Amino acid sequence: MAQRTYQSLRAAILDLTYLPGQAMRKSEICETLGVSRSPVSEAIARLATEGLVRVVPQAGTFVSLFSMVEIREGAFLREAIESSAAEYLASRITDEQLALLRRNLKLQEIMVAEADHGGFYGLDREFHALILASTGFRKLQSVAETAWVHVDRARKQVVPVRGRVGETLVEHWAIHDALSSRDPVASRAAMGHHLRQLLAYIEPLEKERPELFDPD
Amino acid sequence: MAQRTYQSLRAAILDLTYLPGQAMRKSEICETLGVSRSPVSEAIARLATEGLVRVVPQAGTFVSLFSMVEIREGAFLREAIESSAAEYLASRITDEQLALLRRNLKLQEIMVAEADHGGFYGLDREFHALILASTGFRKLQSVAETAWVHVDRARKQVVPVRGRVGETLVEHWAIHDALSSRDPVASRAAMGHHLRQLLAYIEPLEKERPELFDPD
DNA sequence: TGGAAGAGAGTGGCATGCTAGAATGTTAGG
DNA sequence: CCTAACATTCTAGCATGCCACTCTCTTCCA
Numbered sequence: 001m002a003q004r005t006y007q008s009l010r011a012a013i014l015d016l017t018y019l020p021g022q023a024m025r026k027s028e029i030c031e032t033l034g035v036s037r038s039p040v041s042e043a044i045a046r047l048a049t050e051g052l053v054r055v056v057p058q059a060g061t062f063v064s065l066f067s068m069v070e071i072r073e074g075a076f077l078r079e080a081i082e083s084s085a086a087e088y089l090a091s092r093i094t095d096e097q098l099a100l101l102r103r104n105l106k107l108q109e110i111m112v113a114e115a116d117h118g119g120f121y122g123l124d125r126e127f128h129a130l131i132l133a134s135t136g137f138r139k140l141q142s143v144a145e146t147a148w149v150h151v152d153r154a155r156k157q158v159v160p161v162r163g164r165v166g167e168t169l170v171e172h173w174a175i176h177d178a179l180s181s182r183d184p185v186a187s188r189a190a191m192g193h194h195l196r197q198l199l200a201y202i203e204p205l206e207k208e209r210p211e212l213f214d215p216d
Numbered sequence: 217m218a219q220r221t222y223q224s225l226r227a228a229i230l231d232l233t234y235l236p237g238q239a240m241r242k243s244e245i246c247e248t249l250g251v252s253r254s255p256v257s258e259a260i261a262r263l264a265t266e267g268l269v270r271v272v273p274q275a276g277t278f279v280s281l282f283s284m285v286e287i288r289e290g291a292f293l294r295e296a297i298e299s300s301a302a303e304y305l306a307s308r309i310t311d312e313q314l315a316l317l318r319r320n321l322k323l324q325e326i327m328v329a330e331a332d333h334g335g336f337y338g339l340d341r342e343f344h345a346l347i348l349a350s351t352g353f354r355k356l357q358s359v360a361e362t363a364w365v366h367v368d369r370a371r372k373q374v375v376p377v378r379g380r381v382g383e384t385l386v387e388h389w390a391i392h393d394a395l396s397s398r399d400p401v402a403s404r405a406a407m408g409h410h411l412r413q414l415l416a417y418i419e420p421l422e423k424e425r426p427e428l429f430d431p432d
Numbered sequence: 433t434g435g436a437a438g439a440g441a442g443t444g445g446c447a448t449g450c451t452a453g454a455a456t457g458t459t460a461g462g
Numbered sequence: 463c464c465t466a467a468c469a470t471t472c473t474a475g476c477a478t479g480c481c482a483c484t485c486t487c488t489t490c491c492a
Contacts, residue, residue, distance in 0.1 A: 001446080026474080036447045041475080045258055046265065051355070058453040058474055073353040080300035081293065088292070137289040139267070147359070218475080242444075252477045257444080274444055274483040 002039035005029070009043055013052050013063055014153055020065045020212050024053060050146055065214035068206050070150045072199070077147035079195045082128065085135050086175065086191040090184040097134045101176050104130060108172065112165050120165050127172055131179075131191075154202045157209065164201070171197065218255035221245070222262050229268050229279055230369050236281045236428050240269060266362055281430035284422050286366045288415070293363035295411045298344065301351050302391065302407035306400040313350045317392050320346060324388065328381050336381050343388055347395075347407075370418045373425065380417070387413065 009029070012018050029040050044061055047053045051070060055061045104127050111120040132140045171194040178186035206213050225245070228234050245256050260277055263269045267286060271277050320343050327336035348357045387410040394402035422429050 023473095025472095037474095038446050038448090042258070042261055042445095044474095045261065049262065049265070055474075056454085058472095059455070060473055069352075069354070073355060076300070076304065076351075076353060077297065077356070077359065080296045084292070084296035084299070135292075136285075137292060138285070139289060140293070143293065143359070143363070239443095241442090243442090253444095254476050254478090258475095260444095271444075272484085274442095275485070276443060 001035060002042040005033055005035055005039050006043035006046055008033060009047060010052065013047070014149070015156065016153075018063045020063050022063050024061045024063060026061075050149060052149065066154055066205075066212045067150070067214040067216060068203075069216050071154055071202060074147045074150045075195065075199050078144050078151070079192055081140060081144045081147070082132065082195060083188045083192045085132055085137075085140065086179065086187040087184040089131065089134055090179055090182050090187040093134055093179050093182075097130070098176070098180050100130055101127065101179070105169070105172055105176060108169055112169055117165060120168075124168065124172075131175075151198070151202065154205055155198065157212070158201050158205055164197070167197070168194075217251060218258040221249055221251055221255050222259035224249060225259055225263060226268065229263070230365070231372065232369075234279045236279050238279050240277045240279060242277070266365060268365065282370055282421075282428045283366070283430040283432060284419075285432050287370055287418060290363045290365065290367045291411065291415050294360050294367070295408055297356060297360045297363070298347065298411060299404045299408045301348055301353075301356065302395065302403040303400045305347065305350055306395055306398050306403040309350055309395050309398075313346070314392070314396050316346055317343065317395070321385070321388055321392060324385055328385055333381060336384075340384065340388075347391075367414065367418065370421055371414065373428070374417050374421055380413070383413070384410075 009018075009024075018024060024044070026037055026040050026044070030037055033040075044053060044055065048055045048061075052064055053061050054064050104123055108120060108123045108127070111117075111123060128144075129141055132144060171190070175187065175190045175194060178190040225234075225240075234240060240260070242253055242256050242260070246253055249256075260269060260271065264271050264277075268280055269277050270280050320339055324336060324339045324343070327333075327339060344360075345357055348360060387406070391403065391406045391410060394406040
């Protein structure tokens with residue numbers, strides 16, 4: 001049940017139900033979720049290790065502000081992980097795994113045609129998860145997701161405004177093509193290029209919404 | 217003070233004071249460290265997220281067995297992170313940072329000459345920490361360390377037997393040289409080559425001490 | 433004698449009282 | 463009117479009681 005409160009709080013932070021900088025009152029959370037302080041404390045401890053909240057002893061826990069340093073760091077980490085995964089996978093990926101990728105990409109094309117951005121976003125996540133899962137390493141996805149969490153929180157502030165599903169789809173196909181031709185160098189390059197795109201969309205946010213950011 | 221018990225337990229697991237598979241009794245830990253169950257629970261929760269212990273609800277907490285899959289995954293992750301860091305750093309590293317690396321390497325040479333393996337190991341860690349810190353990303357080191365922890369636990373079973381400080385020193389210098397010549401490709405290659413060496417020393421352990429391993 | 437069922441001990445997880453310290457609002461003094 | 467010190471109120475963190483569940487050892491029956 002601590003797991004449940006953890007996921008609940010995490011989701012609330014990511015979709016800005018809890019605003020950056022806002023205090024998270026344990027007593028409030030307890031009565032809202034109908035649980036005791038123990039599971040809430042454990043959940044907050046996990047959120048603190050992820051950097052989503054900042055705990056000040058004997059004072060309070062606060063939702064972390066956006067930090068351009070942490071966002072860049074998260075982007076760097078995910079690029080390091082997924083680019084290496086693509087390179088590693090190029091010489092090992094099976095035809096079945098490639099077929100799963102193609103199936104996912106076909107669905108992405110439908111979502112683009114129907115302008116279903118929510119559906120596209122889900123398939124985007126699944127596409128990257130498929131690639132990481134194909135390596136056979138089980139925890140890679142959770143590490144990448146943890147690294148990515150700060151980028152993702154900022155992305156939600158930007159992407160509804162400036163979508164780029166068309167370009168994203170092309171880049172996804174490029175990754176698939178590099179993998180299917182079993183070219184490690186091209187696979188790393190395609191994945192790296194793809195992941196570097198988003199950061200350019202996020203950078204301006206610091207100037208547009210400075211109140212959300214931690215003055216590093 | 218939960219932090220203190222966490223570090224204490226973590227160290228005990230890493231140097232095999234707690235053997236793989238052994239049960240960790242909370243009550244025992246409480247009276248040993250003289251603390252209550254709350255900080256112990258929090259520490260164990262953190263260890264569980266790192267994969268160092270396995271918690272079976274209402275049954276017990278057990279030190280994780282070695283797992284060749286997790287060891288390979290940790291090695292993959294660290295290579296992904298540090299190789300990318302080396303590539304990233306090649307075009308950004310300052311002369312001061314290079315000087316710090318050189319100073320560290322000079323000390324490593326002394327340790328090799330004096331056959332002080334413990335001292336060399338400490339400098340080895342510092343060398344890699346220096347490189348990660350030079351990127352300006354603050355959490356990189358803790359992520360790499362968390363990823364590496366399973367490899368490190370296995371390493372301690374091997375390296376006292378089969379040291380390779382001489383070869384390691386040569387590889388460290390190669391990394392430094394690639395960085396100082398500001399060559400991203402060579403830097404990534406040198407770091408990747410260096411990190412891939414250790415795994416070859418660990419692989420045989422699975423056959424030598426199968427009782428320590430989780431039959432994946 | 434073997435196997436299964438039951439009783440007991442032990443475990444992790446949740447709930448809750450308590451304490452030390454930080455922040456804020458108020459009051460007293462300059 | 464401003465400043466500084468104090469008191470009140472809040473917080474996180476630790477200690478501890480309680481409970482539901484698991485495991486093991488013993489006992490009883492086939």
